[in-house]
Amino acid sequence: MAEPRYPLLVALPGGRVQHAARLIGDGPAVNTLCRKRGTPTGDGAGMPYCRVCADRPNPINQQHSLKEQP
Known part of the structure; x- marks a missing residue:
């Protein structure tokens, strides 16, 4: 099953909301899905979800792995 391209939920320093994010390298x-960058301070549990992230669709990762055939 395909996973979203921004699979992480994070809070950024000084932030008041939780964002969908993916690692850089x-x-x-x-x-983040709303185009912010930073080193997360945690998962943002208990914080409201970012409205800009919520308004953007989280694209599905189009990469797939081919399993070796026996």
Whole structure:
């Protein structure tokens, strides 16, 4: 099953909302669905979800892995 391209839920420093995000390279920095960047301070549990992230569709990852055939 395909996964969203922004699978993480994070809070950014000084932020008051939770964002959908993905790692930049090997991390720890992230890009958010609403186009912010930063190093997350946590998962943002208990914070409201970012309205801009909510208004953008979270694209489905189009990459897939081919399993080796026996």
